Amino acid sequence: MLKVGDFLNIENVRHFIDSQEKLEIGENNILKVNECFQFLQNKINQSEQLIYGVNTGFGSLCNTKVENKDIQELQYNLLRSHACGTGDFVPRNIVKLMLLLKAQSLSYGYSGVQLSTIQGLIDLYNHNIIPVVYEQGSLGASGDLAPLAHLCLPLIGEGLVWENDKMIDAKIALNKHGLNPIQLNAKEGLALINGTQFMSAYGLHIMIEVQKLLNKLNLISALSIDAFDARIEPFYPYTHQIRKQKGQAIVANDLLKLLNDSQIALGEKHSVQDPYSYRCIPQVHGASIDAIQHCLSIITDEVNSVTDNPNVFVEQDLIISAGNFHGQALALSMDFAAMALSELANISERRIYKLISGERGLPAFLTNHPGLESGWMIAQYTAASIVSQNKQYCTPASVDSIVSSNGQEDHVSMGSNAATKLLKVLKNTQQVLAIETLVASKAINYRRPLKSSKEVETFVFEFKEQIKISDHDQILSTLMIKAKEYLFENS
Numbered sequence: 001m002l003k004v005g006d007f008l009n010i011e012n013v014r015h016f017i018d019s020q021e022k023l024e025i026g027e028n029n030i031l032k033v034n035e036c037f038q039f040l041q042n043k044i045n046q047s048e049q050l051i052y053g054v055n056t057g058f059g060s061l062c063n064t065k066v067e068n069k070d071i072q073e074l075q076y077n078l079l080r081s082h083a084c085g086t087g088d089f090v091p092r093n094i095v096k097l098m099l100l101l102k103a104q105s106l107s108y109g110y111s112g113v114q115l116s117t118i119q120g121l122i123d124l125y126n127h128n129i130i131p132v133v134y135e136q137g138s139l140g141a142s143g144d145l146a147p148l149a150h151l152c153l154p155l156i157g158e159g160l161v162w163e164n165d166k167m168i169d170a171k172i173a174l175n176k177h178g179l180n181p182i183q184l185n186a187k188e189g190l191a192l193i194n195g196t197q198f199m200s201a202y203g204l205h206i207m208i209e210v211q212k213l214l215n216k217l218n219l220i221s222a223l224s225i226d227a228f229d230a231r232i233e234p235f236y237p238y239t240h241q242i243r244k245q246k247g248q249a250i251v252a253n254d255l256l257k258l259l260n261d262s263q264i265a266l267g268e269k270h271s272v273q274d275p276y277s278y279r280c281i282p283q284v285h286g287a288s289i290d291a292i293q294h295c296l297s298i299i300t301d302e303v304n305s306v307t308d309n310p311n312v313f314v315e316q317d318l319i320i321s322a323g324n325f326h327g328q329a330l331a332l333s334m335d336f337a338a339m340a341l342s343e344l345a346n347i348s349e350r351r352i353y354k355l356i357s358g359e360r361g362l363p364a365f366l367t368n369h370p371g372l373e374s375g376w377m378i379a380q381y382t383a384a385s386i387v388s389q390n391k392q393y394c395t396p397a398s399v400d401s402i403v404s405s406n407g408q409e410d411h412v413s414m415g416s417n418a419a420t421k422l423l424k425v426l427k428n429t430q431q432v433l434a435i436e437t438l439v440a441s442k443a444i445n446y447r448r449p450l451k452s453s454k455e456v457e458t459f460v461f462e463f464k465e466q467i468k469i470s471d472h473d474q475i476l477s478t479l480m481i482k483a484k485e486y487l488f489e490n491s
Helices: 010-019 027-046 068-082 092-106 115-126 145-156 170-176 188-193 197-227 237-241 246-258 281-303 328-355 377-393 415-447 454-466 476-489
Strands: 086-089 134-136 160-163 166-169 311-313 318-320
Touching: 010 092, 010 197, 027 115, 027 311, 068 145, 068 188, 092 115, 092 145, 092 197, 115 145, 115 188, 134 145, 145 170, 145 188, 145 197, 160 170, 166 170, 197 246, 197 281, 197 328, 197 415, 197 454, 197 476, 237 246, 246 281, 281 328, 328 377, 328 415, 377 415, 377 476, 415 454, 415 476, 454 476
Parallel strands: none
Antiparallel strands: 086 134, 160 166, 311 318
16 A cells, blocks of 8 residues: 555556555654644744744745734635636646645655645545646746645635536535645645645656556557568667667567567568668667656656755754755656657657558558548648647747746746646657557558567457458548557556
């Protein structure tokens, strides 16, 4: 069972989500949270020291003192004023991850919150009370302020939550589950909205989905290799041993295994050399895999971190106002991951193009009735449109910044924009690979009676059982959507 405070990675989070287990906080974390909370209360009661966000205003109002009698009201005002999101709704599965990650960050005992606040987040998660959160509003610097404010409003019985496909008042949802709003104490509003949980929840969700994509990527490529009657020699280990790129060598080895008993791959070839989209699959896929692994390591570190401000250090008797909420590490890595995924779609679209181009004994557009039928001509148009959109999404968010809070917050990461567009790039890449699978599944019929490897043939058979491909023109949109769902959403 996964507990709040345990080490998180994509494997145990995915298992936890799939199992639909309930969350609880670890005993050791309870002790740390209580100790830190009491330390902060003592500081407030025994000292006149200005502590940012505890007895001061926020942002450029950091030097404005707030009287002790107003400290609680300050926290409520913070949540309400910062619930300023707009745009599309954040997918509910990502919002649920945000609840988990917010509880995780607060559970380490460096935030000064009360245990009941963390338990409130856990209760929302366990009762599937999903706050309504919007995509737009975060600069990815002072934490994901707007989305986290919307996420945490239900803790105080305010804001909106989802009930099936309707939005209802959070207080109504709490009452239905026998839950009461929490009473915020000093710093808690700030601790709830400071942090990178919007960005990191997107990143963690995307990395889980990317692993599903990578599990199918080389299998789809192997199918296309045989459908195009490409050579197998570019995947021999000798070439990759002298390049020293890990991802490249792994992909080449994987393709050799996938095609090791293929009659088509081992047959006589009439072309001396293949186009780059086939010959350079290890070099391109491998580079993307290496980039994605880097992004995964950054996200894994982030979801196991404390990212609010200020940080409370009990043993050192310190309260430090610093910048752990700044999302630069996430912004850079997610921009990198977007480019890596986009390249997988780019090279896939080129393989699609070659498969319908009338080369290597394949009929143009994979139709036996050219002119009367257009075959798979427009499927390549669709793929081309998608990869061009990906290129536009790959303009890096992390190189942008804009001054906010009257100049106090003068450099921002834009990691939230990097996160939301990365999800779009992922979905686009899934769709292009689904189109490639459809086209290659049709093209390989022209290699009969020769067969591909046992694993590839099994893949094609199972795919065609679910996705009915006609020998004549048909509405391809339905096939493309079904293929994407079958390959990546139901795995």
